[in-house]
Amino acid sequence: MSDFPDVVTAAGVSKRFGNKTVLEDITLAIHSAETFGLLGPSGSGKTTLVKLFTGTLQATTGQVHVQGTLMPKLSMLNQIGYMAQSDALYTELSAKENLEFFGALYGLKGASLRKRIMEVAEIVALEKHLDKRVDQYSGGMKRRLSLAAALLHQPPILVLDEPTVGIDPLLRQAIWKELKLLNEQGTTILLTTHVMDEAEKCDRLGMIREGRLLAVDTPGELISKTGTDSIEEAFVYYGGHQA
Amino acid sequence: MKISAIVIRILRQFRRDKRTLALMLIAPLFVLTLMNLVFNGKEYKPTLGLLSAPSVLSSSLQSEGAVTINYEREDLAEAALSDRTIDALITIDGQVPKVKLEGSEPAVNRAVLQAVQKAAEHFSHQSASFKPVITYLHGSENMTxxxxxxxxxxxxxxxxxxxxxxxxxxxxxxxxxxxxxxxxxxxxxxxxxxxxxxxxxxxxxxxxxxxxxxxxxxxxxxxxxxxxxxxxxxxxxxxxxxxxxxxxxxxxxxxxxxxxxxxxxxxxxxxxxxxxxxxxxxxxxxxxxxxxxxxxxxxxxxxxxxxxxxxxxxxxxxxxxxxxxxxxxxxxxxxxxxxxxx
Incomplete structure (x- = not known):
């Protein structure tokens, strides 16, 4: 893990769709084994940035590197566990069948696949509901199952797009504990959120608004530098100065 | 007016979705045009092969709207029948004409038989026994x-x-x-x-x-x-x-x-x-x-x-x-x- 102190980097990255500029000159480095949060309102370009990191999109200008490899690169996708913003699940299948499918895509099989399914199901507290069809799941349960699918192949990098939307606060706390544990084991986590109090749990934060990165620092530094009392006020401070 | 609000919303949605709009207006015209071409098409003219038949027969078949092709050899005529160049082969065996149909399309069979029967009427005043013998290469008269x-x-x-x-x-x-x-x-x-x-x-x-x-x-x-x-x-x-x-x-x-x-x-x-x-x-x-x-x-x-x-x-x-x-x-x-x- 320590081969690359900066596991994911973006250098002068812009992304345009036609005439519309979604991301403008983003330069960012995500350190090994930290939880990095991208904080911004919906439409700010968080998901587009995440897709540049996972290689589903290609930057218009600038470069994205993952573990020192220029993206997009198919072989690097094995290193990333991705949880999309929409629950990309096959609702006609049971939770277990979904996990078996996604596990197989990463080459897991047999006993080790069964073992991993039980482990990730326990992390998201779905072990009792594995045989249920996903269309009987609540929104929060689907979210947890998506997270479980991203964890399956024990990737060194986790990219989570709005991971805790609709999950009940007690369970959310449990999931955060699990993410911190993964950090300790060396996993680098990049997540997006628009919930301010959740942002405080990240090691470092990138504030993003209208496709521009406003500030990057630890939550504590962001608050003290701006002389405010909360992340929300700090965001307003930076957003106001940039606009 | 809740109803008019719904009406306006639907019209707006249609205006945004130009494809659905085009499909609702143009697709029926397209399908109807095709059907018109198919059902209002010209009457089918059968192509008949004649094997050493008198020219009076071919001219009377032509006057009934059939296209005729004369063959000298039987094998060539049979080959034309099986590759569907001709719809039927007519031979004269003594006094009795023989009609062999290709047979795989009932509509074509009907057109052939109609032309043959009408042509036969030209001869019926000469000989009362002018009744063609009909055989099929594929299918049969029972084919529906x-x-x-x-x-x-x-x-x-x-x-x-x-x-x-x-x-x-x-x-x-x-x-x-x-x-x-x-x-x-x-x-x-x-x-x-x-x-x-x-x-x-x-x-x-x-x-x-x-x-x-x-x-x-x-x-x-x-x-x-x-x-x-x-x-x-x-x-x-x-x-x-x-x-x-x-x-x-x-x-x-x-x-x-x-x-x-x-x-x-x-x-x-x-x-x-x-x-x-x-x-x-x-x-x-x-x-x-x-x-x-x-x-x-x-x-x-x-x-x-x-x-x-x-x-x-x-x-x-x-x-x-x-x-x-x-x-x-x-x-x-x-x-x-x-x-x-x-």
């Missing part, structure tokens, strides 16, 4: 329209349902976000396309077996050829429908838009598949059949089921159908680049 249309309808319905189901399920992969999720894994684009071909392929094998068995054994549709070749043809037709459906789904944003492709892609194929006599259609329209998978499938099925022909007769159809599938698979893999470049 469903026997002729059976192979075509089998082909059509397989094509239609596989196209729609495969297309919609690939589309749902996109709209539910699972395609994006798949593309975030190390899965290669061709693996996704071939996975679909494999998964649906197994389903279509079962479908081909069931439909072929049901039509020939339960419905009793005429079937004189090899059952194995029928399975092969239906399977290849399913495969081309499957690959075309998944390809087309890349250009639809929801299920409704997928169904909008039916009158554009499926219905014209039905009209040109041989369900209606092609000879009455204008040439420019007939030429379109060469780019339609259904043409080859139904032609092959008719050759096997009605004419009892073997591999040599359908080899070209098999190759073309396989080629269509391969082409659609390739285009599909390219179309997925829209969602991930690598």
């Amino acid at each position: 329209s469903i026997d002729q249309f059976g192979p075509i309808l089998i082909g059509f319905f397989i094509f239609f349902f596989v196209f729609l189901i495969a297309g919609v399920s690939f589309l749902r992969e996109r709209t539910t976000g699972t395609l994006e999720r798949l593309l975030a894994t190390p899965l290669k684009r061709y693996e996704i396309v071939l996975g679909y071909v494999g998964g649906f392929g197994i389903f279509t094998i079962i479908q081909a077996l069931l439909i072929s068995w049901f039509c020939t054994k339960v419905l009793g549709i005429m079937m004189v050829g090899s059952f194995g070749l029928v399975i092969l043809l239906t399977l290849l037709m399913s495969l081309s429908a499957l690959t075309l459906g998944t390809l087309i789904s890349a250009y639809a944003n929801n299920e409704l838009q997928m169904i909008q492709f039916v009158p554009l892609i499926i219905v014209p194929q039905l009209f040109l598949s041989g369900l209606f006599p092609m000879d009455t259609l204008p040439d420019w329209l007939r030429k379109l059949e060469v780019i339609m998978p259904l043409t080859y499938g139904t032609k092959g099925l008719s050759d096997v089921m009605i004419r009892g022909l073997g591999w040599n007769a359908i080899a070209l159809d098999v190759y073309v159908l396989t080629g269509f599938s391969a082409l659609f698979i390739l285009l599909n893999i390219i179309a997925l680049r829209k969602y991930r470049k690598i």
Whole structure:
């Protein structure tokens, strides 16, 4: 893990769709084994940035590197566990069948696949509901199952797009504990959120608004530098100065 | 006014979705035009071969609207009949004329017999015994329209349902976000396309077996050829429908838009598949059949089921159908680049 102190980097990255500029000159480095949060309102370009990191999109200008490899690169996708913003699940299948499918895509099989399914199901507290069809799941349960699918192949990098939307606060706390544990084991986590109090749990934060990165620092530094009392006020401070 | 609010909203939605608007207005005109061409076409003129027949016979047949070709040798005349250059062969054996029909299309048979009977009336005042002896190369006088249309309808319905189901399920992969999720894994684009071909392929094998068995054994549709070749043809037709459906789904944003492709892609194929006599259609329209998978499938099925022909007769159809599938698979893999470049 320590081969690359900066596991994911973006250098002068812009992304345009036609005439519309979604991301403008983003330069960012995500350190090994930290939880990095991208904080911004919906439409700010968080998901587009995440897709540049996972290689589903290609930057218009600038470069994205993952573990020192220029993206997009198919072989690097094995290193990333991705949880999309929409629950990309096959609702006609049971939770277990979904996990078996996604596990197989990463080459897991047999006993080790069964073992991993039980482990990730326990992390998201779905072990009792594995045989249920996903269309009987609540929104929060689907979210947890998506997270479980991203964890399956024990990737060194986790990219989570709005991971805790609709999950009940007690369970959310449990999931955060699990993410911190993964950090300790060396996993680098990049997540997006628009919930301010959740942002405080990240090691470092990138504030993003209208496709521009406003500030990057630890939550504590962001608050003290701006002389405010909360992340929300700090965001307003930076957003106001940039606009 | 809640109602007018709804009316306005729907009109606005239509204005945004230009394709649905165009389809509601233009597609019916398109289909009606095709039907008009098919049903208002010129009357079918049979082509008759004459083997050493008196010229008075050919001129009286011509006056009944038939096209006649004179043959000197019997083998050439028989060859023309089996490759469908002529619809029937007329020989005079002593005093009695013999009419041998190609026989695979009841509508054509009727046109031939009508022309022969009317021509015979010219002679009836000379000899009362002018009654032609009628035989068939394929089929028989008992052959009904469903026997002729059976192979075509089998082909059509397989094509239609596989196209729609495969297309919609690939589309749902996109709209539910699972395609994006798949593309975030190390899965290669061709693996996704071939996975679909494999998964649906197994389903279509079962479908081909069931439909072929049901039509020939339960419905009793005429079937004189090899059952194995029928399975092969239906399977290849399913495969081309499957690959075309998944390809087309890349250009639809929801299920409704997928169904909008039916009158554009499926219905014209039905009209040109041989369900209606092609000879009455204008040439420019007939030429379109060469780019339609259904043409080859139904032609092959008719050759096997009605004419009892073997591999040599359908080899070209098999190759073309396989080629269509391969082409659609390739285009599909390219179309997925829209969602991930690598």
